[in-house]
Amino acid sequence: MGDDQLIVLGYNISTFAMRVTIALDEKGIEYEYREESLGNKSPLLLQMNPVHKKVPVLIHNGKPVSESLIILEYIDEVWKDKSPLLPSDPYQRAQARFWAHLIDKKIHINGGRRVWFRKGEEQEAGKKELMDGLKLLEGELGDKVYFGGDKFGYLDVALIPFYTCFDSYERCGKLRIEEECPKLIAWAKRCMQKECFQDLHNGSSFQD
Numbered sequence: 001m002g003d004d005q006l007i008v009l010g011y012n013i014s015t016f017a018m019r020v021t022i023a024l025d026e027k028g029i030e031y032e033y034r035e036e037s038l039g040n041k042s043p044l045l046l047q048m049n050p051v052h053k054k055v056p057v058l059i060h061n062g063k064p065v066s067e068s069l070i071i072l073e074y075i076d077e078v079w080k081d082k083s084p085l086l087p088s089d090p091y092q093r094a095q096a097r098f099w100a101h102l103i104d105k106k107i108h109i110n111g112g113r114r115v116w117f118r119k120g121e122e123q124e125a126g127k128k129e130l131m132d133g134l135k136l137l138e139g140e141l142g143d144k145v146y147f148g149g150d151k152f153g154y155l156d157v158a159l160i161p162f163y164t165c166f167d168s169y170e171r172c173g174k175l176r177i178e179e180e181c182p183k184l185i186a187w188a189k190r191c192m193q194k195e196c197f198q199d200l201h202n203g204s205s206f207q208d
Contacts, residue, residue, distance in 0.1 A: 009045050014056065026085070028082060125172070134184060141184060153190070156191060160191045
């Protein structure tokens with residue numbers, strides 16, 4: 001696959017675009033990153049993702065793949081010999097996918113977005129949904145180094161970009177994530193030490 005042309009269309013604070021660049025960097029795959037303006041979407045983005053018109057999009061030899069979790073699986077299947085992300089066991093793969101979808105639903109849609117953009121009872125419901133989701137993930141992590149054990153993988157890639165949101169979740173919702181989910185915070189800080197986080201495209205900054 002040495003002659004492949006890879007382009008990632010992203011947005012600098014998109015947690016979903018971060019997933020894609022982290023996965024590619026973890027596997028050591030070269031790609032071109034193109035920053036999109038959400039207020040002035042490029043003709044290429046509109047052409048490559050005409051259904052949703054949003055980032056991220058992975059363009060592989062002119063063919064687009066959309067939706068971050070689908071892109072992660074595509075990357076893992078095409079470059080399966082480089083730092084596999086998904087477990088080899090079918091049951092463990094299914095479990096990783098289950099938890100990744102929980103992140104998108106419970107942490108992002110039902111939780112974080114309501115903490116940020118809603119008030120009153122709806123924000124309170126979002127705070128509960130968010131913390132419930134984080135505590136479930138903390139339980140799934142347990143005492144492991146990474147979600148898959150000793151090896152950084154698919155579920156780690158799916159969740160770690162949301163660590164960039166923890167501070168704003170705490171401020172907007174008056175939450176205590178570090179106090180209530182210490183193992184999750186320790187896991188996130190371990191992830192931050194990995195080389196694949198040192199070379200993220202400009203704008204995707206990870207901070208403790």
